[in-house]
Amino acid sequence: xxxxxxxxxxxxxxxxxxxxxxxxxxxxxxxxxxxxxxxxxxxxxxxxxxxxxxxxxxxxxxxxxxxxxxxxxxxxxxxxxxxxxxxxxxxxxxxxxxxxxxxxxxxxxxxxxxxxxxxxxxxxxxxxxxxxxxxxxxxxxxxxxxxxxxxxxxxxxxxxxxxxxxxxxxxxxxxxxxxxxxxxxxxxxxxxxxxxxxxxxxxxxxxxxxxxxxxxxxxxxxxxxxxxxxxxxxxxxxxxxxxxxxxxxxxxxxxxxxxxxxxxxx
Amino acid sequence: xxxxxxxxxxxxxxxxxxxxxxxxxxxxxxxxxxxxxxxxxxxxxxxxxxxxxxxxxxxxxxxxxxxxxxxxxxxxxxxxxxxxxxxxxxxxxxxxxxxxxxxxxxxxxxxxxxxxxxxxxxxxxxxxxxxxxxxxxxxxxxxxxxxxxxxxxxxxxxxxxxxxxxxxxxxxxxxxxxxxxxxxxxxxxxxxxxxxxxxxxxxxxxxxxxxxxxxxxxxxxxxxxxxxxxxxxxxxxxxxxxxxxxxxxxxxxxxxxxxxxxxxxxxxxxxxxxxxxxxxxxxxxxxxxxxxxxxxxxxxxxxxxxxxxxxxxxxx
Numbered sequence: 001x002x003x004x005x006x007x008x009x010x011x012x013x014x015x016x017x018x019x020x021x022x023x024x025x026x027x028x029x030x031x032x033x034x035x036x037x038x039x040x041x042x043x044x045x046x047x048x049x050x051x052x053x054x055x056x057x058x059x060x061x062x063x064x065x066x067x068x069x070x071x072x073x074x075x076x077x078x079x080x081x082x083x084x085x086x087x088x089x090x091x092x093x094x095x096x097x098x099x100x101x102x103x104x105x106x107x108x109x110x111x112x113x114x115x116x117x118x119x120x121x122x123x124x125x126x127x128x129x130x131x132x133x134x135x136x137x138x139x140x141x142x143x144x145x146x147x148x149x150x151x152x153x154x155x156x157x158x159x160x161x162x163x164x165x166x167x168x169x170x171x172x173x174x175x176x177x178x179x180x181x182x183x184x185x186x187x188x189x190x191x192x193x194x195x196x197x198x199x200x201x202x203x204x205x206x207x208x209x210x211x212x213x214x215x216x217x218x219x220x221x222x223x224x225x226x227x228x229x230x231x232x233x234x235x236x237x238x239x240x241x242x243x244x245x246x247x248x249x250x251x252x253x254x255x256x257x258x259x260x261x262x263x264x265x266x
Numbered sequence: 267x268x269x270x271x272x273x274x275x276x277x278x279x280x281x282x283x284x285x286x287x288x289x290x291x292x293x294x295x296x297x298x299x300x301x302x303x304x305x306x307x308x309x310x311x312x313x314x315x316x317x318x319x320x321x322x323x324x325x326x327x328x329x330x331x332x333x334x335x336x337x338x339x340x341x342x343x344x345x346x347x348x349x350x351x352x353x354x355x356x357x358x359x360x361x362x363x364x365x366x367x368x369x370x371x372x373x374x375x376x377x378x379x380x381x382x383x384x385x386x387x388x389x390x391x392x393x394x395x396x397x398x399x400x401x402x403x404x405x406x407x408x409x410x411x412x413x414x415x416x417x418x419x420x421x422x423x424x425x426x427x428x429x430x431x432x433x434x435x436x437x438x439x440x441x442x443x444x445x446x447x448x449x450x451x452x453x454x455x456x457x458x459x460x461x462x463x464x465x466x467x468x469x470x471x472x473x474x475x476x477x478x479x480x481x482x483x484x485x486x487x488x489x490x491x492x493x494x495x496x497x498x499x500x501x502x503x504x505x506x507x508x509x510x511x512x513x514x515x516x517x518x519x520x521x522x523x524x525x526x527x528x529x530x531x532x533x534x535x536x537x538x539x540x541x542x543x544x545x546x547x548x549x550x551x552x553x554x555x556x557x558x559x560x561x562x563x564x565x566x567x568x569x570x571x572x573x574x575x576x577x578x579x580x581x582x
Binding site (some may be wrong): 001002003005042047048049050051052093116209223224226227228229230231233236237238243244263265 | 337
């Protein structure tokens with residue numbers, strides 16, 4: 001059940017300018033959250049941003065009672081989070097959303113995990129859960145330039161069987177898109193499932209690839225959210241079987257075939 | 267101090283306290299059951315209900331603005347039948363005071379929806395949305411002309427025995443005339459204000475941030491305007507009970523709207539940010555009244571006893 005947690009900042013790590021992680025003590029949240037779920041975070045006493053912001057839970061440590069978020073500074077909300085001092089209090093409405101379906105995968109299965117930029121945020125927890133279940137994960141990370149992937153150290157030790165990198169400017173790994181290196185790998189190896197998170201253009205490129213290869217996939221979709229629990233109806237995504245999918249409660253994890261790609265706002 | 271210190275009477279509508287939640291910001295109430303004891307708040311206004319389920323506008327539907335937000339949801343809702351069959355029984359079981367917010371494209375639509383709810387148990391009042399800025403027709407049309415308002419309210423009045431609330435548009439050319447028209451045609455209570463039409467544009471791409479182009483502005487940004495409008499209508503129509511709406515999230519906001527002449531308030535956008543806000547305000551108001559030895563009715567309209575020194579020679 002979701003609840004509004006008082007959380008205390010207990011750790012931070014800076015990967016590159018504007019790319020960081022923050023860790024909060026948040027009661028029993030760490031033991032209740034599953035990979036792919038998110039929190040609506042509020043920094044109290046701030047008029048800007050006025051609304052809470054949605055952040056995927058990057059990792060959780062039930063023994064310590066901590067949850068971690070990977071963040072890229074893009075505006076006033078993320079900047080306020082970056083400037084937060086040690087032991088500051090925030091409010092976390094969580095856990096929200098459906099989460100990835102990873103628990104039905106049997107030992108010996110293999111999956112691909114595809115992340116675009118800060119879209120990789122929910123993957124450390126997912127990788128660790130998969131690794132604990134003896135599911136082999138190939139991790140594919142892409143960004144515009146090397147600095148966008150400065151957080152990749154956060155993934156070493158999380159249990160990926162292999163890691164493949166791509167940057168648009170060629171400053172790290174393959175020169176080009178992450179979807180290109182994923183496609184090459186997926187042609188050689190039959191993945192039991194593909195988990196992906198990134199910007200909508202990456203999803204738009206990935207959807208036809210998984211369709212063509214007949215792969216089962218789950219995308220962690222991105223939409224501006226006003227509330228995070230199904231009330232404001234601001235975060236809807238055009239649906240294939242019905243007009244709109246409410247991203248925060250019916251998602252954010254959705255199979256690509258449920259999304260009406262042609263009706264997405266360009 | 268007994269609980270009755272915070273009870274309020276708005277015409278035929280008796281409420282255990284003056285803290286309600288505004289339509290469009292509280293879903294069907296059930297979404298808040300983890301955060302708020304629905305039986306403890308004065309009432310909840312449902313998402314606007316229409317005759318048939320309505321899909322709403324294409325995204326992008328919301329964007330944040332300084333001290334508030336714009337929305338152009340477009341009245342997405344499950345329809346009156348699904349509400350009555352699936353949501354209302356659960357609201358009754360939770361002890362909620364439910365106010366059904368209703369909209370339509372035509373007068374006939376409104377009357378049909380209200381009539382469909384007439385035989386259903388568990389609705390304390392009807393609230394007419396005549397002021398949604400985010401649909402092509404309907405809504406706004408009825409709120410923007412006093413004669414259209416009067417005609418619609420008179421027809422709905424005949425269709426229901428329940429207390430009838432009409433939610434006024436701040437976008438109407440003359441708010442007091444709209445209020446007079448609604449009240450004269452049989453509204454028991456007026457609620458104000460709905461959102462103000464606004465716009466946001468992406469500075470980089472020059473593209474409007476909402477797909478609909480414009481949207482309804484809400485949140486603390488609109489509070490001074492809402493407060494002025496409540497004050498103005500209370501002054502012009504002192505006998506008409508009012509519910510104040512607009513940027514309410516603190517106890518002081520509640521006290522200010524009561525002072526301006528509202529007998530109750532509806533908490534809106536703050537529900538997104540702090541889902542438990544309505545329950546918190548009930549407790550804070552209770553404590554306030556107990557510690558001061560006052561009742562809520564004694565707090566209503568207090569701002570009107572002060573003169574407005576508008577001629578005094580100050581410049582600027």
